[in-house]
Amino acid sequence: MSARLQRVLGYLGAVVVLLLGWQLLASVVGSPALPAPVDALTEFVRTFVPDLLPHLLTSAWRALAALTLGTVLAVPLGLYLGRSPRADAIVAPLIFLSYPVPKVVFLPVLLVLLGLGDLSKIGLIALIVFFQILVTSRDAARAIPAASVLSVRSLGAGRMQVFRHVVLPAALPEIFTALRIGTGTAVAVLFLAESIAGSQGLGYYIVDAWGRIAYNAMFAGILAMALLGVALYEVLDSLESRVCRWTKVGS
Amino acid sequence: MADLELRSVTHDYAGVGRDVRALFKLDLAVAHGEPVAVIGPSGCGKSTLLLLAAGMITPNVGEVLVAGSPVTGPRRTTALILQEYGLLPWKSVFHNAALGLEIRGVSRAEVQTRTFESLERVGLAEFAGSYPGELSGGMRQRLGLARALALDADLLLMDEPLSALDALTREDLQDLLLELWRVRGHASVLVTHSIEEAVFLGRRVVVLSPRPGTVAAIVDNPDMGERDYRGAPGFYELCAHVRSLLVQEGAVGRLAGTGGKG
Ligand SMILES: Nc1ncnc2c1ncn2[C@@H]1O[C@H](COP(=O)(O)OP(=O)(O)OP(=O)(O)O)[C@@H](O)[C@H]1O
Numbered sequence: 001m002s003a004r005l006q007r008v009l010g011y012l013g014a015v016v017v018l019l020l021g022w023q024l025l026a027s028v029v030g031s032p033a034l035p036a037p038v039d040a041l042t043e044f045v046r047t048f049v050p051d052l053l054p055h056l057l058t059s060a061w062r063a064l065a066a067l068t069l070g071t072v073l074a075v076p077l078g079l080y081l082g083r084s085p086r087a088d089a090i091v092a093p094l095i096f097l098s099y100p101v102p103k104v105v106f107l108p109v110l111l112v113l114l115g116l117g118d119l120s121k122i123g124l125i126a127l128i129v130f131f132q133i134l135v136t137s138r139d140a141a142r143a144i145p146a147a148s149v150l151s152v153r154s155l156g157a158g159r160m161q162v163f164r165h166v167v168l169p170a171a172l173p174e175i176f177t178a179l180r181i182g183t184g185t186a187v188a189v190l191f192l193a194e195s196i197a198g199s200q201g202l203g204y205y206i207v208d209a210w211g212r213i214a215y216n217a218m219f220a221g222i223l224a225m226a227l228l229g230v231a232l233y234e235v236l237d238s239l240e241s242r243v244c245r246w247t248k249v250g251s
Numbered sequence: 252m253a254d255l256e257l258r259s260v261t262h263d264y265a266g267v268g269r270d271v272r273a274l275f276k277l278d279l280a281v282a283h284g285e286p287v288a289v290i291g292p293s294g295c296g297k298s299t300l301l302l303l304a305a306g307m308i309t310p311n312v313g314e315v316l317v318a319g320s321p322v323t324g325p326r327r328t329t330a331l332i333l334q335e336y337g338l339l340p341w342k343s344v345f346h347n348a349a350l351g352l353e354i355r356g357v358s359r360a361e362v363q364t365r366t367f368e369s370l371e372r373v374g375l376a377e378f379a380g381s382y383p384g385e386l387s388g389g390m391r392q393r394l395g396l397a398r399a400l401a402l403d404a405d406l407l408l409m410d411e412p413l414s415a416l417d418a419l420t421r422e423d424l425q426d427l428l429l430e431l432w433r434v435r436g437h438a439s440v441l442v443t444h445s446i447e448e449a450v451f452l453g454r455r456v457v458v459l460s461p462r463p464g465t466v467a468a469i470v471d472n473p474d475m476g477e478r479d480y481r482g483a484p485g486f487y488e489l490c491a492h493v494r495s496l497l498v499q500e501g502a503v504g505r506l507a508g509t510g511g512k513g
């Protein structure tokens with residue numbers, strides 16, 4: 001059986017288990033706020049193209065843009081700090097002080113500064129992703145064995161070539177792990193940000209349905225949000241196995 | 252003219268706790284195309300010696316010259332094969348072997364042909380697409396060698412390239428090293444813990460003193476490279492001689508377990 005098929009079957013199995021659990025819970029609770037999966041799924045299929053899809057696309061775009069932005073800014077800086085003790089001595093205290101601050105508290109500030117649209121949401125999530133990836137890539141760069149760097153330097157590699165041939169590839173697997181964990185946070189924060197302000201995105205859709213006591217629609221939105229999370233995770237996973245092929249050695 | 256010359260070299264490392272003197276007033280000259288083996292107690296500064304010769308570090312005192320000019324950094328046609336970790340696990344066998352050429356900015360087509368040639372030489376051509384993690388210990392050592400060969404080096408510096416190999420693989424690769432030297436005639440410095448390896452591959456065997464390393468003795472080995480040298484009486488005599496020199500330096504306890512002749 002191919003690995004891909006196995007994976008698809010695994011997902012199918014998990015979906016069945018989740019649906020059964022959901023069904024069980026729904027019949028035990030017996031509240032309209034927790035509709036049966038059949039009702040939610042019917043609503044999902046019925047409204048997907050006309051209503052849900054535009055919101056899903058908006059949310060997906062925000063999440064993707066934020067993840068990309070945060071990563072693209074954090075990786076070079078993190079790797080640089082990890083390899084440059086001098087710069088690290090200056091910047092590390094700043095990171096250690098600001099890393100534990102929950103960035104989500106800046107949502108109101110960002111809403112005022114960047115408006116209620118895409119920008120504030122992308123900015124907030126990018127900020128969170130940025131710090132996670134920054135810390136991860138800095139630590140990964142510090143952990144690179146000196147001998148790996150030495151062997152490449154002995155071939156005449158300059159600073160940039162050491163980055164390209166050693167530091168970046170050595171840190172990639174850990175950066176991908178951090179990113180995959182980051183997608184969970186990103187989707188959660190996206191929900192929060194969209195539910196608080198604006199009139200677009202799945203967060204808005206869910207909370208709006210909730211306000212209208214349209215529980216089936218609310219759950220259709222929740223399903224779409226879950227789908228978004230899974231899709232992001234999968235994209236990263238397949239990207240990782242393409243870019244970091246050597247990590248599959250021996251497995 | 253010596254291809255590699257270390258003139259009264261002293262080198263100290265700034266350690267975390269205290270400074271460590273690795274080498275003290277070490278003199279060594281390696282002639283053009285000459286294979287030299289270096290042997291000595293653990294920690295006596297053998298790796299340091301190679302790093303100096305490769306231009307990776309500069310001596311605190313003294314001079315390092317290659318082909319007559321002072322070494323200031325890595326040189327185009329010096330190849331250094333490190334004790335361990337020389338290979339990059341994220342690069343395929345091909346790209347590991349090609350790394351030196353790629354860093355030197357050699358054209359794509361030339362990288363292709365020279366890399367395949369050298370992989371061919373060490374018998375790894377069919378593994379070009381594999382990763383180092385998929386190779387055996389002996390194959391990894393050969394890959395390290397292939398990278399050096401691709402550079403077309405005239406000075407080959409090797410830091411215990413064959414340690415951690417079983418006896419048969421080891422002899423196999425010693426034969427390969429000898430054959431490569433015959434074909435290409437590069438100067439080489441081979442650091443090893445094995446007395447037999449030193450005598451098999453060194454036209455001169457340099458014995459270093461315990462740290463701080465300095466040259467304790469140099470043993471001439473004119474018959475090195477002759478047919479079936481490993482079985483010749485002269486080979487055993489020389490091994491015994493080197494061994495006695497190492498005993499004088501108090502180094503044999505460490506050597507007993509690492510492939511020295513028992
Ligand atoms: N980067 C370093 N920082 C501080 N001290 C070092 C460093 N590298 C080596 N030394 C010290 O210098 C001395 C010589 O080290 P070197 O690695 O050259 O020894 P060696 O002869 O290659 O040993 P071995 O046979 O075990 O490989 C050692 O005592 C070691 O403690």
Ligand SMILES: [Mg+2]
Nearest residue numbers: 297298334410
């Ligand atoms: Mg050493």
